[in-house]
Amino acid sequence: MKLTDEQKAMLDGKYGEGAAYAMKIQVGIGECFDAERMVPIKRAHVALSNQDGDLWFAEKMVGYGAKCRVAPTVNPGFCLEHFAAASKHPVNAEDADHMRRTDNAYRTLGAVLSYNCTPYIATNVPNFGEVCAFSESSATPYVNSVWGARSNRESANSALCAAITGFVPEYGLLLDENRKGNIVVHVEADMKSAYEYHLLGMMGEKIGEGIPVFVGLPHTIRPEALRNLGAQLNTSGAYGMYHIVGCTPEAPTLEAALGGKAPDREVVITDKDLKEFEEEFSDEMKGNRIDFAMFGCPHFTLEEAMYIARRIEGKKLAVPMYILVSSHTVQMAERMGIMDILTAAGAELIGDTCPDQPCWHYLKGKVGITESPKCAYYPRRRNLHFVIRDLDTCIDAALTGEVR
Amino acid sequence: MAQRFACHKISEGKATAESILSPERIMFYQVRPEDGMMEEKDHAIEGEIIAKKVLIFPGGKGSSVVQQDGLYHLDQFHNMPAALIVKNPDPVLVAGAIIMQIPMVDRLPEEFYEAVRDGQTITVNADEGYVEIED
Numbered sequence: 001m002k003l004t005d006e007q008k009a010m011l012d013g014k015y016g017e018g019a020a021y022a023m024k025i026q027v028g029i030g031e032c033f034d035a036e037r038m039v040p041i042k043r044a045h046v047a048l049s050n051q052d053g054d055l056w057f058a059e060k061m062v063g064y065g066a067k068c069r070v071a072p073t074v075n076p077g078f079c080l081e082h083f084a085a086a087s088k089h090p091v092n093a094e095d096a097d098h099m100r101r102t103d104n105a106y107r108t109l110g111a112v113l114s115y116n117c118t119p120y121i122a123t124n125v126p127n128f129g130e131v132c133a134f135s136e137s138s139a140t141p142y143v144n145s146v147w148g149a150r151s152n153r154e155s156a157n158s159a160l161c162a163a164i165t166g167f168v169p170e171y172g173l174l175l176d177e178n179r180k181g182n183i184v185v186h187v188e189a190d191m192k193s194a195y196e197y198h199l200l201g202m203m204g205e206k207i208g209e210g211i212p213v214f215v216g217l218p219h220t221i222r223p224e225a226l227r228n229l230g231a232q233l234n235t236s237g238a239y240g241m242y243h244i245v246g247c248t249p250e251a252p253t254l255e256a257a258l259g260g261k262a263p264d265r266e267v268v269i270t271d272k273d274l275k276e277f278e279e280e281f282s283d284e285m286k287g288n289r290i291d292f293a294m295f296g297c298p299h300f301t302l303e304e305a306m307y308i309a310r311r312i313e314g315k316k317l318a319v320p321m322y323i324l325v326s327s328h329t330v331q332m333a334e335r336m337g338i339m340d341i342l343t344a345a346g347a348e349l350i351g352d353t354c355p356d357q358p359c360w361h362y363l364k365g366k367v368g369i370t371e372s373p374k375c376a377y378y379p380r381r382r383n384l385h386f387v388i389r390d391l392d393t394c395i396d397a398a399l400t401g402e403v404r
Numbered sequence: 405m406a407q408r409f410a411c412h413k414i415s416e417g418k419a420t421a422e423s424i425l426s427p428e429r430i431m432f433y434q435v436r437p438e439d440g441m442m443e444e445k446d447h448a449i450e451g452e453i454i455a456k457k458v459l460i461f462p463g464g465k466g467s468s469v470v471q472q473d474g475l476y477h478l479d480q481f482h483n484m485p486a487a488l489i490v491k492n493p494d495p496v497l498v499a500g501a502i503i504m505q506i507p508m509v510d511r512l513p514e515e516f517y518e519a520v521r522d523g524q525t526i527t528v529n530a531d532e533g534y535v536e537i538e539d
Contacts, residue, residue: 154496
């Protein structure tokens with residue numbers, strides 16, 4: 001790989017040990033994918049996870065004195081105030097300390113402490129064609145597919161390296177020729193809400209490896225649905241990008257999305273595929289009963305919080321409901337009176353928090369309901385169980401304690 | 405005579421260890437740190453140990469966090485794989501291997517995949533760009 005004088009100096013440690021280590025990792029990645037050079041970025045998103053490996057790497061960078069040249073937004077861990085010692089379900093001292101260390105490390109590195117996994121909806125939106133470094137399952141496909149920006153499927157670590165050096169190796173989705181679709185996915189299923197996009201994203205095994213081009217979807221699709229599609233594509237497989245003919249900017253026509261070539265594969269997805277997945281993927285309930293409802297994997301938008309508020313206003317939930325959102329959404333909900341409606345019904349609107357965190361220790365062994373397969377998938381290793389259904393069924397289940 | 409195959413370096417280093425093949429993509433988050441056993445339900449190598457072995461697999465899967473964090477936990481118990489031979493590397497997997505300093509290579513010829521079996525002694529030398537299967 002050819003490096004500029006500045007990049008060489010960085011690799012040689014003239015910009016500090018942290019920048020040198022970050023550059024070494026990025027050069028390694030670049031060489032793996034035959035990148036010819038490094039190109040500058042102005043924008044990054046780090047999938048901070050507050051997991052042990054994440055903290056280890058962030059503290060290692062702090063130890064090397066690294067500072068971000070491009071301040072990245074970051075994913076959520078859990079909200080220390082919400083799960084504080086005085087709260088209903090406090091985290092133990094060790095878990096609180098872990099989150100505090102993560103918070104300190106990323107603050108020291110100079111990250112934007114946004115603690116939100118949907119930056120592409122409001123806080124960190126790239127321009128068409130802009131090169132950037134986005135990690136996080138739902139974020140990489142969103143910025144590539146919906147905004148037409150250019151990011152590889154960065155890992156949380158490699159995105160942090162990019163934020164520190166201000167460069168990314170040029171390969172893969174940064175280049176025109178690698179952004180064309182090669183799998184045509186004919187969607188014959190009835191895509192009536194954002195939930196069906198969750199299920200469509202979980203068809204990774206059937207879709208196979210490559211860049212899917214979806215045909216048969218509406219030309220206007222809500223951000224929540226597009227968020228869900230990307231999140232689940234990277235739960236069921238590894239996808240940096242997709243196209244939706246007539247909807248996403250690099251797919252005005254099927255021919256354009258495929259770059260004028262014949263597809264390697266064509267796949268049909270029907271209602272039956274989605275229904276079968278829903279059945280197979282759900283954990284077993286005790287009868288029809290569930291213990292809690294959880295939404296916001298990825299984070300729910302203000303509109304979704306408003307929708308739930310309308311559905312449960314003046315009622316009492318039979319089981320706890322957790323709605324995970326950005327701190328911006330929390331603030332808006334407070335300002336708009338949405339928070340009062342949710343709280344009165346027994347729902348908790350929580351900022352800065354992810355379902356795959358130790359703060360949910362008190363839900364161990366219980367069965368929840370969610371509309372997100374990803375929400376069900378990762379916390380399983382923490383012994384949380386989930387049934388997946390569409391949002392309306394989930395809200396009704398939280399109101400009655402039963403899935404109907 | 406050992407059979408030698410050329411390969412392409414992804415992450416530096418070398419190791420000699422027993423081989424284990426996975427026909428299915430790997431997520432290191434789903435491997436139990438205490439003994440390096442694949443815990444993922446219905447995975448092709450569910451119940452098998454990958455610790456200290458040369459793992460030969462098609463590629464990675466899962467979120468942008470799961471590979472490095474999974475390897476980190478395995479490392480806490482000295483149960484990381486000795487080396488990785490991959491068909492389709494992706495950035496999340498590659499960053500994980502480089503950061504956790506596991507030798508990893510790709511671009512092995514088809515003859516390698518025809519010759520390789522479970523339980524062989526394999527040397528991966530990423531620095532010099534070759535893989536050897538011992539008799």
